Amino acid sequence: NAGVTQTPKFQVLKTGQSMTLQCAQDMNHEYMSWYRQDPGMGLRLIHYSVGAGITDQGEVPNGYNVSRSTTEDFPLRLLSAAPSQTSVYFCASSFWGIGNQPQHFGDGTRLSIL
């Protein structure tokens, strides 16, 4: 059972480039989310989804796009990378709508924008 898989693990981009961070889960979880982790700060929610075709913004959505065409996949797109988007990105998933659920996290993508 792979759990939550994020690719790539590391990426270096130049300012203005675009890219997609991939996230896939094999647990049939309805809820998926993207967080960024910056030094000295807690993880912050970027976007989330409660099922295929449904997405919503989190706390820090600017500069990022998401889509949810399948239950398994929840890619995060950087439209025009900026140095302020240098961070570690985590994808997480859980069941939805049946009370409190533990979150399952991927191993993270370490992204540097030059």
Next chain:
Amino acid sequence: KNEVEQSPQNLTAQEGEFITINCSYSVGISALHWLQQHPGGGIVSLFMLSSGKKKHGRLIATINIQEKHSSLHITASHPRDSAVYICAVSSQGNKLVFGAGTILRVKS
């Protein structure tokens, strides 16, 4: 003021010591989560609790809903416990609000 505050920010302990990490929150919650992150690694869920106390091996998590406070205890600490411990609360379904984390180093 952050909605979730952890203390201490950094903690160094000797192997075998009893360790306590604290978490205070200012919002109503449906559950509180304790997470562990090893250096350069992913994030693992340790506990999810909404009342009382939970125990798993050498780890114990407690929560006091009235005081809006939770503690994570590690008994007989070991160098492999060195990690960042993160407190998070959920108040709107699955959305989590995170503390900044406590960096724990256990020396042998």
